[in-house]
Amino acid sequence: MKLGIVGLPNVGKSTLFNAITKAGAESANYPFCTIDPNVGIVSVPDERLGKLAEMYNPKKVTPTTIEFVDIAGLVKGASRGEGLGNKFLSHIREVDAIVHVVRAFDDSNIVHVDGSVDPKRDVETINMELIFADLETLEKRMEKTRKQMKSGDKKFAEELALQERIKENLEKGIPVRAMTFDPEEAEYVRQLFLLTSKPVLYCANVDEDTLSDIDANPYVGMIREIAQAENAEVVVICARIEEEMAQLDDEEKKLFLQELGLSESGLDKLVKASYKLLGLISFLTAGESEVRAWTIVKGTKAPQAAGKIHSDFERGFIRAEVVAYEDLIRCGSYAAAREQGLVRSEGKDYVMKDGDVVLFRFNV
Numbered sequence: 022m023k024l025g026i027v028g029l030p031n032v033g034k035s036t037l038f039n040a041i042t043k044a045g046a047e048s049a050n051y052p053f054c055t056i057d058p059n060v061g062i063v064s065v066p067d068e069r070l071g072k073l074a075e076m077y078n079p080k081k082v083t084p085t086t087i088e089f090v091d092i093a094g095l096v097k098g099a100s101r102g103e104g105l106g107n108k109f110l111s112h113i114r115e116v117d118a119i120v121h122v123v124r125a126f127d128d129s130n131i132v133h134v135d136g137s138v139d140p141k142r143d144v145e146t147i148n149m150e151l152i153f154a155d156l157e158t159l160e161k162r163m164e165k166t167r168k169q170m171k172s173g174d175k176k177f178a179e180e181l182a183l184q185e186r187i188k189e190n191l192e193k194g195i196p197v198r199a200m201t202f203d204p205e206e207a208e209y210v211r212q213l214f215l216l217t218s219k220p221v222l223y224c225a226n227v228d229e230d231t232l233s234d235i236d237a238n239p240y241v242g243m244i245r246e247i248a249q250a251e252n253a254e255v256v257v258i259c260a261r262i263e264e265e266m267a268q269l270d271d272e273e274k275k276l277f278l279q280e281l282g283l284s285e286s287g288l289d290k291l292v293k294a295s296y297k298l299l300g301l302i303s304f305l306t307a308g309e310s311e312v313r314a315w316t317i318v319k320g321t322k323a324p325q326a327a328g329k330i331h332s333d334f335e336r337g338f339i340r341a342e343v344v345a346y347e348d349l350i351r352c353g354s355y356a357a358a359r360e361q362g363l364v365r366s367e368g369k370d371y372v373m374k375d376g377d378v379v380l381f382r383f384n385v
């Protein structure tokens with residue numbers, strides 16, 4: 022699962038992306054030289070791992086990760102092929118969700134492509150380019166559907182009616198993600214792969230001075246209003262500070278945040294919000310050799326979760342021994358949790374929960 026970072030030029034995308042790759046390079050699991058330069062991998066912060074490590078004293082602690090793709094080049098007219106145009110659009114087609122960076126800082130030294138900082142106009146510019154691209158995709162599809170209708174199959178007439186409804190809404194400036202569909206329609210819409218159907222979160226990039234007092238930043242309020250209208254989340258960051266902070270170790274980072282009067286870095290907030298946006302949860306494994314978090318999509322059942330660790334685990338799945346993280350911590354040890362009957366034996370239909378601490382039993 023990947024998130025694409027989009028936004029107008031000079032809003033702070035590269036600065037944020039640098040923070041991501043630096044932070045990723047810090048976590049030794051992913052030497053970032055081996056990956057695509059436009060892809061940054063960061064650890065998903067999870068306080069539970071630290072607590073489990075205190076209990077198990079493992080040789081290593083492995084957080085789960087999430088990927089961000091730097092999608093530069095979106096300018097007004099991109100859908101008509103200006104700037105990097107189509108290339109940009111094909112990159113965005115490959116991501117599962119979008120982080121839309123919006124400039125919320127004044128700085129006369131940094132030109133704004135449209136001459137002034139105006140979050141509402143900026144967000145609309147980007148959103149309209151995506152809508153234009155979707156209209157083009159949709160029109161091609163409608164042409165095909167009209168031809169298919171000649172077969173007399175009623176299914177195609179229904180498809181065309183749905184396509185027309187989507188088109189009308191797009192023309193009103195409404196993204197697909199804000200439209201309502203019944204489950205069958207939603208399934209059809211999914212395979213149209215429209216850009217505005219992807220979930221979005223807005224990232225307000227503020228300056229160093231307003232980070233500690235974001236209410237004093239008028240742009241943040243504007244961005245929140247825009248986001249609220251489409252039920253989207255806003256994460257406030259200062260990309261410049263994140264870039265600096267990404268090079269610090271955990272202890273230094275803590276002190277730096279304390280100085281700023283913050284409890285959490287913007288990047289950590291962004292990563293957590295992105296994880297939620299994608300509908301992801303983590304289950305945990307804990308032992309003397311490793312304490313580790315694993316990513317699954319909400320709704321994943323036990324055998325498929327086991328398959329994340331190894332395909333043999335899924336194939337030979339027998340059952341899962343599960344204890345909720347909170348229960349385990351409260352009891353103080355796995356043995357104590359078992360004594361209190363809190364370690365459950367779950368079968369192949371068990372739907373995994375966030376924070377399940379699991380031991381899979383399987384045949385080889």
Ligand code: GDP
Nearest residue numbers: 030031032033034035036131227228259260261
């Ligand atoms: P991009 O074109 O969206 O990738 O924007 P960049 O990341 O290259 O940033 C454009 C300029 O804005 C650079 O000079 C950055 O140093 C500056 N910039 C980015 N983030 C911040 C920020 O949080 N505060 C301030 N004051 N400047 C920033």
